[in-house]
Amino acid sequence: MEIFNKTQKEIARRIGPESNLSNWRDWKWQLKHSIKTIEKFELLTGINIPPEEKSDLKKTLERFPLSITPYYLSLIDTSNYKNDPVFKQSFANVNELTVLKTDMKDPLSEDLDSPVEGITHRYPDRVLFHVSNICSMYCRHCTRKRKVGDLDSIPDKEQLRKGIEYIKNTPTVRDVLLSGGDPFMLSDSYLDWLLSEIHAIPHVEVIRIGTRMPVVLPYRITDGLVEVLKKHQPLWINTHFNHPREITASSREALAKLADAGFPLGNQSVLLADVNDCPRIMKTLVHKLVQNRVRPYYLYQCDLSEGLAHFRTPIGKGIEIMESLIGHTSGFAVPTYVVDAPGGGGKIPLMPNYIISWSTNKVILRNYEGIITTYTEPESYVSKFCDRDCENCNLDLKLDEPDEMKSIGIEKLLSDSDKTISLIPNHNARHERRDNE
Ligand SMILES: *Cc1c(COP(=O)(O)O)cnc(C)c1O
Numbered sequence: 001m002e003i004f005n006k007t008q009k010e011i012a013r014r015i016g017p018e019s020n021l022s023n024w025r026d027w028k029w030q031l032k033h034s035i036k037t038i039e040k041f042e043l044l045t046g047i048n049i050p051p052e053e054k055s056d057l058k059k060t061l062e063r064f065p066l067s068i069t070p071y072y073l074s075l076i077d078t079s080n081y082k083n084d085p086v087f088k089q090s091f092a093n094v095n096e097l098t099v100l101k102t103d104m105k106d107p108l109s110e111d112l113d114s115p116v117e118g119i120t121h122r123y124p125d126r127v128l129f130h131v132s133n134i135c136s137m138y139c140r141h142c143t144r145k146r147k148v149g150d151l152d153s154i155p156d157k158e159q160l161r162k163g164i165e166y167i168k169n170t171p172t173v174r175d176v177l178l179s180g181g182d183p184f185m186l187s188d189s190y191l192d193w194l195l196s197e198i199h200a201i202p203h204v205e206v207i208r209i210g211t212r213m214p215v216v217l218p219y220r221i222t223d224g225l226v227e228v229l230k231k232h233q234p235l236w237i238n239t240h241f242n243h244p245r246e247i248t249a250s251s252r253e254a255l256a257k258l259a260d261a262g263f264p265l266g267n268q269s270v271l272l273a274d275v276n277d278c279p280r281i282m283k284t285l286v287h288k289l290v291q292n293r294v295r296p297y298y299l300y301q302c303d304l305s306e307g308l309a310h311f312r313t314p315i316g317k318g319i320e321i322m323e324s325l326i327g328h329t330s331g332f333a334v335p336t337y338v339v340d341a342p343g344g345g346g347k348i349p350l351m352p353n354y355i356i357s358w359s360t361n362k363v364i365l366r367n368y369e370g371i372i373t374t375y376t377e378p379e380s381y382v383s384k385f386c387d388r389d390c391e392n393c394n395l396d397l398k399l400d401e402p403d404e405m406k407s408i409g410i411e412k413l414l415s416d417s418d419k420t421i422s423l424i425p426n427h428n429a430r431h432e433r434r435d436n437e
Contacts, residue, residue, distance in 0.1 A: 008074040011044050015070060024070070027220040031136055035068040037061075041091065044070070045078050056094040064307060065149035066092055067138040072216045075245060085243040085275045089139055095310035096140065105146045107304040109344030118155065118163040122346050124408070125174050129163050131155065131194060132181030137216035139240075141272055141311045143303040143340075154186055157193070164197050167204065174205040184213045184220050188228045195232035208236040210268070215239060215246050218254035226261045238266040238297060243276050244284040252292055259293040266297035269335065271318050272311045273302075279324035286325065286333040296335035301350075304342050315339065315350065323352045327368025388417045 004021055012024050015033050023029040035041050038049055038057055049057065068090045075086040106112070110120045110128070120128040133151040135142075142148055167173050176198050186194065198204055213220040229235055237258055241247060259265055267289050271277055276285065286296045299321070302312045318337045325334045338347040356372060357364040363375045390399070412418045424431055 005074070007078075008071070011070050011074050014044050025219045027136075027217055027222070030069045030071055030217055030219060033070050034136070035070070035073055036066055038066075041066075041068070041073075044073060045076060045081070047078055047081055053094065056097070057092055060092045060094055060096050064092065064096055064140075064145060065138060067135070067149075069137050069217045071219065071250065072137050075248065083274075085245055088275050089141060089242065089272070090137060091140070093140060093310060096307040098309050099306045100309050102304060103306045103309065104304050104342065105306055107342045108143065108340050110144075113344050116162045116166045117159060119166050121166075121170070121173075122344060125172055126177060127167060127170075127173050127175075128177050128179055129167070129198075130180055131160060131163075131178050131183050132185045134185050135180065135182045135216075136185065136213065136220070139212070141270055141302065141308055143305050143308075145305050145307050154190070160194060160197075164194075164201075167198065168201050171203045174203055175208065176204055176206075177208045177210060179210045182211050182213060183209050184211045184225070188222075188224050191225075192228045192231070195229070195235070199232055206234045206236060207232065208238060210238045210240075212240040214251050214254040214258070215241050218248075218250040221254035221257050223257070226257050229258075229263065230261050233262065235263055236266065237263045238268055239294065240269070241267050241285060241289060241294075242269050242272060243281065244288050247285075247288045247292065255292045255294060265292075265294040267294050267335070268298045268300065269296070270300045270302055270311075271313055271321070271337075273313045275311070277313045277317050277321075279321050282321045283325060283329060286329065286335065290330065290333045295332055298347070299335040299337045301337070301339040303340055319350065319352055322350075323368070326352070386416045388415075 004024060008024060009021065012019055012021055019029070019033065035044060038054060038061070042048060072086060072090055076090075077084045077086075081087045113120050113122050115121050118130045120130070122128070131154075133147070133153055133155065135148075138148050167176060178194075183191070195207060198207055239255075241251075255265060269276065269282075269285065276282060282299075289296055299318065301315055301318055302308055322334070322337050337350045339350060340347050354365055354367075355363060356366050361377050361379065363377065364372060365375060366372050386393075407415045407418055409423070412420050413423065
């Protein structure tokens, strides 16, 4: 297994005489030597950025700082860097300064839906907990681009306690998603403390960690870290591979450590123009992921954050990719394609259409090959009126805890127990006329 290739040896040599290959796998050494300037980028890669581009690039870096780990830098194909998917995800592009009228600082309204510092509470039963303000690499397509480099720190215990207290006081929260920044920027002992505090809350059933470390700094996944994490099961880990080129000997090793330790692994990709907006690239990526025991979880439509215009594709590109995956490959290799709703509505799944038509007893469907088929619906199905009286229901699920009685959203329209027949946006003019009468 090749861990140190020629490029990596050359980069390590250029970083300085005190560095040698025994440091290469030390994640703190990698962080200390992260590439933050154009000059250092040029020095370590041997790439010469055209002089006429430099002043605009510097302006870009003032607004959106640069940080690339030597490891991630070593994945760039220097002979064709302009087309390189690793280069495009990590090196600044002057197009980041183009802000469209429809772009937003915080398109997902994460700050508005924040009841206390560090928490975004959007869905009924789960919260996003921002436990780190920093990342080992600054992805150029970051949805939280507004915050990158603002606060170069890890929140102290006092700050994190505010989030922990909120979770403690909110019994509906059963799933806590640690994000940031990258939670694995926290030290092993700090993570140990944080995970203990959260798991000690009786209503928290699972914790998830979202991290890009296996992709951009796989050496962070040390045996010591894995030992700490193992104390806090059930723990799910989601990472962020966007291109098959990111799957290397080092990242495979990191993923294997996590999978061997028993953490279910997922991957969240972002659909990025000129990086992975291609059915073949995506299919290769999902195949490589499942080979490494990582389940493709989400494929995100690129958010409307400022500075990302050049990365966005039409939604049709995502549908085309989904069309090329569903049925064509293993079901567990197919992610869910989602748009994170601008304004904070959460993730909305999108799919090609498989229902062609419908009558009272037949549904006409098409499959991935284009075959059109008929599913005949049952004649004898007796619809049960559900008043949510589970105690007296003959389905007798014997659930320990009865489900929340209140339904929300479309679920409410479908239920028998709720009299609501339509959901009406606030300030609907027609309804306001009625109220005024
Ligand atoms: C994505 C997200 C979650 C988790 O959503 P899942 O669909 O359960 O993975 C939770 N909270 C916020 C704010 C999110 O953006």
